[in-house]
Amino acid sequence: APVIGVLALQGDVREHLAALTAAGATPRQIRRPEELAEVAALVIPGGESTTMSKLAIVFGLLEPLRERVRAGMPVYGTCAGMIMLADKILDGRDDQETIGGIDMIVRRNAFGRQNESFEAEVDIQGIEDGPVEGVFIRAPWVESVGGGAEVLATFDGHTVAVRQGNVLATSFHPELTGDHRVHKLFVDSVRAAG
Ligand code: GLN
Secondary structure (H helix, E strand, C coil): CCEEEEECCCCCHHHHHHHHHHCCCEEEEECCHHHHCCCCEEEECCCCHHHHHHHHHHCCCHHHHHHHHHCCCCEEEECHHHHHCEEEEECCCCCCCCCCCEEEEEECCCCCCCCCEEEEEECCCCCCCCCEEEEEECCCEEEEECCCCEEEEEECCEEEEEEECCEEEECCCHHHCCCCHHHHHHHHHHHHHC
């Protein structure tokens, strides 16, 4: 089974560890650069992207993460994880850094004002057997994507799932639903990249 890290600085780490195991991977928590160096791929959980960004700097992980993503490591980010994978963000904190990797502009807390948290069915390109239940919690949306990025899902006219090469991001949290199809899609892409 592919060994896949979960960035364990902050956020819903435990849920991703369980979802990855269910999807056939061997998960490992990642807090140090030495641990990052040992995994083939990485999940960045949901949580609070401003805190995650700060902790990534404090733990000396920001540059190593950027290097691995540039070098083609498969990564999947949910919600705050999507924000971390955006080349550019809107409504971030002034000093908020991202890892980048997807040529997209992501707006933080975009669904927030109308509706802090909600669930909705989302059809995702590459996922068969019907839509997934999208859990949106103070979720971002993708304001725009550049040429290299591929839109995999929209909800209410807004892009909520994107892929660029080996980097995948969703506004919502499949790790909270017990439906492991998105994690399986990611694990399959890790095997294919392997
Ligand atoms: N609003 C959070 C942020 O900006 C993301 C919320 C989430 O991950 N559920 O980081």
